[in-house]
Amino acid sequence: MEKEFNPMAENILEVENLEISYPSSFSEEAVVREIFFQIKQGEVVALVGESGSGKTQVSLSIIRLLADEARVAGKILLAERGDLLLLTEKQMNKIRGKDISMIFQEPMTALNPVFTIGFQIVEALRAHKSYSKKEAREQALYLLKQVKIPNPETRLDEYPHELSGGMRQRVLIAIALASQPKLLIADEPTTALDVTTQAEILDLLRELQKKSKISILFITHNLGVVAELCDSVLVMYRGKIVEQGSVKAIFEKPSHPYTKLLMNSVPRLGEKLRVQELPPSFQNKISENACIFFERCSFRDQDICGSSEPQFKVLSEEHKSACFFPEKVGEKKL
Template identity: 55%
Template sequence: MSLAETASQEVSGSTQPVLSVRNLTTSFKVENRWRPVVKDISFDVAPGETVAIVGESGSGKSVTSLSIMRLLPKNSSRVEGSVRLTGRELLTLPDEQMRQVRGNEISMIFQEPMTSLNPIFPIGKQIAEALTVHKDISKSEARAEVVRLLEKVRIPNAKDRYDEFPHQFSGGMRQRVMIAMALASKPKLLIADEPTTALDVTIQGQILDLIKTLQDEEGMSVLFITHDMGVVAEVADRTIVMFRGEAVETGPTGEIFLRGRHPYTRALLSAVPRLGSMADRKLPLRFPSISIETGEQVELQEVTDTVARNKLPIVDVRNLTTRFDIHSGLFGRKTGAVHAVEKVSFQLFEGETLALVGESGCGKSTTGRSVTRLITPTSGDVTIDGYNVLQLDKTSLRSMRRSIQMVFQDPFASLNPRMSIGSAVMEPYLEHRLGTKGQARDKAADLLEKVGLSADMMGRFPHEFSGGQRQRIAIARALMLDPKVIVADEAVSALDVSIKAQVCNLLLDLQQSLKLAYLFISHDMAVVERVSHRVAVMYLGEIVEIGPRAAVFENPQHSYTRKLMAAVPIPDPSRRGIKRNTAVDEIRSPIRPPGYVPPPRQYREVSAGHLVQVS
């Protein structure tokens, strides 16, 4: 039986589907030839049902949603097949009628709300516009309805926030604004394209709860597009797995998770880190490797202990404090300060991974940049490989940076698009005058091989590589100076699930062979549990809990640690419908008035090396 026939049979009873897609094929014109990127996709979405389209970057899932909405450029794209909304064909609908369908009968929310919100207009007016375009209502009626919608999506003080601008909202609150805008005309179908990918884990949990609640209240259908199998398990009734533009498997979500047949489905599921899977393990563990072509699993390789505990720490941080002054008014007087990092202390040993975890704005990235002195700290002591970092002049600072290197979240932003990747990897070696150009080329070729690329790629440019490959290039470049410490700042956060697993395995392999120490900065608790020896949880610039990974994950003591762990999506379809009921609070502001003195902090030792801040 074909997937199209299966899709049509899976719509319950004789109820007409809200959305019926048949033989959808979308092609783009490349060098005067039509290249199909979505190939013969068929599925239905029933009333009140959530269908997830899951796959990695390049699988065609977002192009599928844009094809349904007819948002692709006409001159360079071609959409064939049939897309019916409650029986009405959309692909042949005149443009003016299709404009009435968008935002009225079908609404869409995107991954990054700031690309959809106009920064120069208050959010209330932007939502009101979505109402007045489709309905004949007065300004006062529109304002009242917008306030009601903002309250519906659980935005505190909705009436007061009507006239605020997008930049005055956090990422999670901006996504709530987008959902309010999408719901303004009570659509029959909501298309959610990666709506939680860019959000912190607690905010992601709140948005997933919100979509479930609103679906119950409004009875709308949802087409949910994501690469996160944990999210799929929590929201989807049925799942379509896409790979290289094709639907390779479709069925009830429980069936997909328990008895996934296609090798790619099994590969996606195996790459999802499951919180709690490291119970009774003291050391990090590599992610399982499954062949996308055959579905065969490569056995997990145990990671041996490389931590040199009887030596002096390679990184020793004491009372690190970093603040940013705020100046305002006509004369630019200091009116406050952002207390980004407040008296943070930790040690890092050779061969060890210490993870700094917390939500955006907690100070973890500023801590990493302060330790490497990419940002100048306000006070404290930092010692790296014998260097007193805060006392170094320019020459000594340059030498110190051979010992510690950073790998950032977005490798494309840190690679020069006009420089070949061979030149980019060789650059630090040549800048530090560590050898000849020939020696640099040989070392760069060796490192590219070590990170899973080939030396003959050195002449290519960054745009010719995938996101995962670019991250491997960034890691190779960081290794050119033979550092002892690598600060990985959200280095795997933006990667697809299987690529994330590959890069994490690479980092573990390099740690084994080179005895590297990692300061692993992340908000992904499930990944942190897999790769770390010790964990430090940060909130509002302070470490609130620190200890061995097993101690922190199996016996979390601080309320914020427990909140982070409770918000992690779990790839278990039996949790479908469960709501976390997390409090809808934006993270508190770290801005303090001039002269503010933080209260002294006390820590209680729960077990050996496991410390928790006493409130």
Template identity: 55%
Template sequence: MSIIVSNKTAHKEDKVDDSDDIVLGVRHLKTYFYPDDGSVRKAVDDISFDVRRGRVCCLIGESGSGKSATAMSLINLIDRPGRIESGEVLFEGRDLLTLDVKQMREVRGADIGLIFQEPMHSLDPVFTVGDQLVETILAHADVPRPEAETQAIAWLKRVELPNPELIMTAYPHELSGGMLQRAMIAIALCCEPRLLIADEPTTALDVTVQAQILRLLVRLKNEIGLSVLFITHDLGVVAEIADDVLVMYDGHIVERNTVENIFDHPKHPYTKALLLTRPIIGQKLKRLPTLHEVMREVDDGEITQPQDWSTLAATVEDDSIAEVGERSRPGTDDSCQTKEHQGQPILHVSHLKKYYERVRGFGSRGNNVKKAVDDVSFDVYRGETVGLVGESGSGKTPIGQTVLRLNAKTDGEVLFGGEDIFSLSNAKLARMRTRMQYVFQDPYSALNPRLKIGSAIGEALLHHKLATKRDVTDKVVETLELCGMDSSCLNRYPHEFSGGQRQRIVIARAMALQPEFVVADEPVSALDVSIQAEIINLFSELQHTRDVSFLFISHDLSVVEHICSSILVVHNGRIVESGSVHDVFDHPQDEYTKSLLDSIPTSHPKYRTIA
């Protein structure tokens, strides 16, 4: 489905505003890419907008919308085969696109700070954090090195890193994701720039770390009078920190407004679709609306009117997205009830332990044993979806992999269908594999890049003698259609699909064997909100049509609330709280659970907790 934006929509605010309030003014910016196949991709297609002094302007949109290309264009870092075709980027009245390489290098860092999504890719792995911070200061300030080192330590303190003197000597690989992002913020702001461009700086972080980073950015913004262009696809983040919002689709800015008006009175169908397709805490629907259901096709180059929103979700009223109080619940329909347990559990885990020898490194102390899974017990019943939640390193993935015997256990018992899977012979375990499957977080890594999709799914069917060479294609197509794909996928390679399509293919590969139990490891964490809605709906449909049991691993509590009937909260390898989704979300007992719930981004700007 394509969406064409009329010129009057895209260029509504093209007129230059000479107000002193504007820090960055973008006028008619065009950035096109020219692949070797002779095509042209208009990544940024004639956009204009302003970033105002002391305000956070969020640029939102899905993958491929042009957000990152816009960020790179603003600081003139577009590489081949990309090219900035035309436009102006006025930073305090100075067109950055007219500057030479030396002048632009002076602007970056000193006047405009930059934070990118992957700090490990942004920092040089062969230099310490201190070296890189000091060199940034020396590049833009006329101070001796000892003074630069003193300033560097002060900035590490300012971004709330513990033991800043020790952090100065650490290499990037020795720090956690949250610590790395704080170090990147220190490097971006150490020369006190007037504008910060942050490109998806919290996407890869856990919810608690994300909340800490957002609070830190807002505090620093208020302290030094910073203006921020914050690029994200997370509407919860937008609700927490934005003053102004730009909505981007297919290289165009299709809507711009204050954050309150975007949430209360969205005008563009795409904006409404983004707001409707996200799962919201306390607002559990039987089925999430999808982008294709919310939007109509384009007629004659103009955007058509939205469909009847009231038929898609109970949250819509006229042209507004209705307000929902934090964790308030709209009654108790059938979709919100915990499934009644009948008979024996399909999976019984008792006192499971998985220990690793820890490799000593920066900041390590104590014994060298990592208790990845530490005396864990739980049950999963037929047709039930159990959520396994916690931060990175909490033990979620080791639990999921160990219960399927992808890892060896240290101690404990795992019964699947009443059989101890760790006592099975290799031959019996191979037969058992058809009954239990694993869906990995990264579908691209899970698929052989040299194997066509038809073969990737069909080889498992042939190996387990669930299909013959004569009928394997029909069975593959049947499974693909079940997962929202079709026969056109058979002869294509993984790289030819989008992230959401690859995730469907990985799910189809698991479901082709008609398993009774599936471990789904962060299957939607890397997906855009609209694609995420489609995959969540797919899991719900598979649960009901195939009576499959799922252990659904996630750090996104809004997704877990929507899809799961019960929940296990994991911290340091142990289950610290368990129960129905209602009980855990409405009456959390453990302090760690409370911290996870308190860190969930708000659903509406009026409920924001970050000042």
């Protein structure tokens, strides 16, 4: 390899062959495996999948907040910091909140109820940089203005219970952005909010992202949000990525049967509910080597899909699907 070549030039994060398992006396099976993806600077990447598919496991492994029992293998390369999995807890603490921040689903529980909003923002500010009291307060005020909270001066001295859900989520975004991180991990940040509030928060994220060129890993199960905010999409099913590509490619030509199923089961305004086409149930025991989506797939081929797991097939420059028949799946109309 030549010296000047730097594979991390525009990628903020590279995840290579990530595998997470919780060893127990019963099984060694990995809950998440064979995860490869990159996040470029200023890119918004969606991680989509149903509950239990491992989305949150992946995100927590990046910021190293998994439970102690978790066994993580592979590489998580952060630009200028190297492999996060090799760092000590102390080194990691310098990265959390500074290089990588996270916002969570429940704005009701993520804030500490006994401290004021101002105190909690200042706490985040002072964790990575020394500020005088006055500077810190000014900076906190500036952050509240950034996230468009009305009357920020009075809000600083209020407690979380005095704020609505949308306002609390704004405060959490302000805290997450306090030290200008390179990567923001947003774990279902709008799921607990009303549609109008959700739209406001999405607007805010879009605007902040444009302004500061921050990269976002956006975890969600809402395909509508993905279509309107994200640049590229990773679709997870039972611990594996089954399809990945640009948002345009994924929505215009979903090429994995699971992605297709997801798209079909979303209720859409102005349309009748689509009746799901269920595959005939499979009587014989399914082989351990079969494709993970075998049971639910309506495109399956008994011999091919039943005996081995599909590898990624490249469909276009930025579009891959882990299916034996991606062209067949992609052709069929939604």
